[in-house]
Amino acid sequence: VTMKDITAQHQAELRLNTRNSELAAALAEAEKANRVKTDFMGVMSHELRTPMNAVLSCANLLSQTRLDSVQTRTLGVLEDAGRQMLALLNDLLDLAGLNADKVRLDPQPVPLVRLIEDAAVIWSSDVRAKGLTLSVMIDPALRTPRMVDAARLLQIIGNLMANAIKFTTEGGITIQAWPEKARDGSGRMAIEVEDTGSGVPAEAAERIFSAFEQVDVSSRRRHGGLGLGLHVARRLANAMGGDITLETTPGEGSRFTVRIDAPVAQDAPAADAPPEAVAEHETSARDILCVDDNPRNLFVIGAMLRAAGHVTMECSSGAEALEVLGRQKFDVIMLDMVMPDMDGLETLSRLRTGGGPNARTPVIACTANVLPDQVASYRKAGTIEVLAKPIDPKAMLQAVAAAA
Structure with a gap:
């Protein structure tokens, strides 16, 4: 009979089991904390976007009235501040979604020349306001539609443009774009945003891509912001199969280059084909029911629709809406x-299953809850479009036209 003392082995196994249990508990706690954080971001999104919807929508309505020069300038300041707050909120929400791996891409055939030109137009007024020049150079080969997520690519370009404008006081900004190929032959593209600004010190060149990081964090810093724009842009580029690199010389400027996957779209319409989208005003008057428990939001949404020639009725609760929808x-x-x-x-759900005259009427969701899982749940429920608050009047009118 052979006997062996396994006390040490047994004790080691007990320690290992204990350690595994501790790690499992720590992981569960971390996952719970992450869920709580994501839920909080969703609630915060709703609570901040709801009043912001009223502020920006009312500003938009005021801009369509007769104003004197002082009122026009004051309104411009109000709109600029509101858009800045909305951009900061969007960066925070994007960060939460990226950290939770909940940012979904939606690649569609996109004429990149048009998209990049649109981005330049969007930022041209800010460039001119600082007395800078803006140059755009796009390789004609990008006229062939490519499979990319247009909204996310515009967001990346926008974050880089905002950064360039912020740190450039004289000279100009140049946007360049050209096609590339990966090693396996698949299509890629590069977009470069170059400025003649202050540049980035060598020791900060990588740090500025981290969340909440800025070159100057002193109390005397000249530029505001949360330090999220470049971090979000790089994370989005990573999600699109690429990255962002930086070449910079302090005192002379910076060059940010985005490279992402962009395969040529198969069976896509020609780049110069006329768009099929319905123009925002090319639609007859519609009878529209607006449902919102917030009286400010209800007022501004109804006012914007009526200003476009539509007929509206307003309800302040789901129960009231169902009662109206059952008879009209x-x-x-x-x-x-x-x-x-x-x-x-x-x-x-009650509308769709209850029958009646509006069981199949198109529904457009208007919401301040815009985290990816939330938007996906609204689309799955049967809404034809999800509009994020603050409501973009043009996007709303286009959605109404498309719903007809």
Whole structure:
């Protein structure tokens, strides 16, 4: 009979099991904390976007009235400040989504020349306001549609442009774009944003891509912001199969280069084909039911629709909306998704299953809850479009036209 003392082995196994249990508990706690953080970001999104919707929408309505020069300038300041707050909020929400791996890409055939030119137009007024020049050079080969997520690519370009404008006081900004090929022959593209600004010190060249990091964090810093724009842009570029690199010389300027996957779209329409989208005003008047528990939002959404020639009726709850929808036919329903007692999802579910004259009426979700999982749930429930608050008047009118 052979006997062996396994006390030490048994104790080691006990220590290992204990350690594994501790690690499992720590992982569960971390996952719980991450869920709590994501839930908090969703609530914060709604609570901040709801009043911001009223501020920017009312500013838009005021801009369509007769104003004197002082009022026009004051309104411009209000709109600029509102858009800046919205951009900061969007960066925070994007960061939360990226950290939770909840940012989904939607590649579609995109004529990149048009997209990049649109980006330049969007930022041209800010460039001119600082007395800078803006040059755009795009390789004609990019006229062939490529498979990219247009909204995310515009966001990357926008973040780089905002950074360039912020740190450039004289000279100009240049945008260049050209096609490339990966080692396996698949299509890629590069976009370069170059400025003649202050440049970045060597020791900060990599740090500025980290979240909440800035070159100057002193109390005397000249430039505001949360330090998220470049971090979000790089994370999005990573998600699109690429990266962002920086070449910089302090005192002379910086060159940010984005490289992402952009395969040529198969069976895509010609780049010069006329767009099929319906122009925002090329639609007849619609009967639209607006549903929102917030009276400010209800007022501004209805006012913007009426200003475009539509006929609106307003309800302040899901229950009231269902009662109206049961007896009167509408062409489109604008539905807030977060309401007390009966939220938008429940209202939509009861509408679809209850029959009646509006069981198949197109529903457009209007919501301050814009995290990817939330938007996906609204689309799955049957909304034809999800509009993020603050509501973009042009996007809303285009959605109404498309719903007809």
